[in-house]
Amino acid sequence: MNIKTVKNDIVVSGVKCLDLDLTLDCGQAFRWEKQDDGSYSGVAGGYFLNIAKAQNGDLIFHNTTEDSFDSFFRNYFDLDKNYEKICETLKQDDLLSSTIDEYYGIRILNQEPWEALCSFVISQQNNIKRIKLIISRLCRAYGDEVANGWYTFPTAERLATLCEDDFNALGCGYRSKYLVRLAQGVASGEIDLQKIKSLPLEEARKELLNIYGVGIKVANCALLFGFQFYSAFPVDVWMKRVMEYYPNGLPECFDGIEGIAQQYLFHWARQNL
C-alpha cells in the first residue's frame, strides 16, 4: 500500500480486494450514497468523505486530510488487513470458492461502536432500504451538519434527551423504547462501549446481550461491524437459509474470520436465495 497526498486528496494505491459497491452498499453500513460518477459520499467518524476508485485501481479520498486518514479512514476501510490472503483461505470452502470469485472485494468496515450498535438495534425486523431511511432521518434531525446536507450520526448524549415519541416520529416503530434506554444507558456510562471493545469476544457478547432490545443477532452485528470482532457470525433470516448448506457447522477455514465469510454468504444469499 502506497499513500500520497495530491492537492487536497489522499491517493492510496496497491489496495487489493476492495470493491466500493460491495463494501459500502452491502448492509453493514447504512450511510453511504452512490453518486452519479460512481463514487460514494457519506459521513463516518464525524468526517464527510467522498471516495472514488480510479481506473487504475487507486483509491481517492477526496478533500481528506492526512490527519483524518491516519486517525480514522485507514482503519475504517480495514486497509492494513490482507483480504487477498483471507479470501484464499476462505475459498477452501466449496460455496465460498465460487461466491468470492463472483463478489470479490467485500470488506468489513470498522465502524464506531455507538453508531453500529444503535444502527443495528434499528435494523431488527426491518429491511435495508427502510433502515437507511430511518437512520438518515435520525442524523438529519439530531446530528451535526459537517458538509452541505451531510450530518454526523448523533451522539448517545444527544439521543438521551429524546423520548419515545421522538423516535416514533422518525419511524422507529416498536424499537423506539429500546433506543430511549440504549441512548440513556450509553450516555450515563452504565453501558461502557470502550470497555466492551476491550473484552474477549464471549464476554463482550454477554455484555451486549444485557442491553434491552439487543438479542443475539444485533449483538453479533455490533461485534463484527462496530467492535472489530472478526469471529462474530450474525445469523439473520437470510443467513438462516444459508445455514442449510452447512448442516455440520462452519468449516475449519472460517476460524477467526467467520464474520468475513458471513458477509460474502449474506450477499450471495440476498442475490440468489
Place this chain on the structure above:
DNA sequence: GTCCAGGCATGCA
C-alpha cells in the same frame, strides 16, 4: 389488500 424485512421481549409449557 397481503407479505416481508440484517429480531426482540414476553409469557407459558
Place this chain on the structure above:
DNA sequence: TGCATGCATGGA
C-alpha cells in the same frame, strides 16, 4: 430451555 405471539412501518 424451547416455542408461540405481538410488535411499527414502508416497499414490493
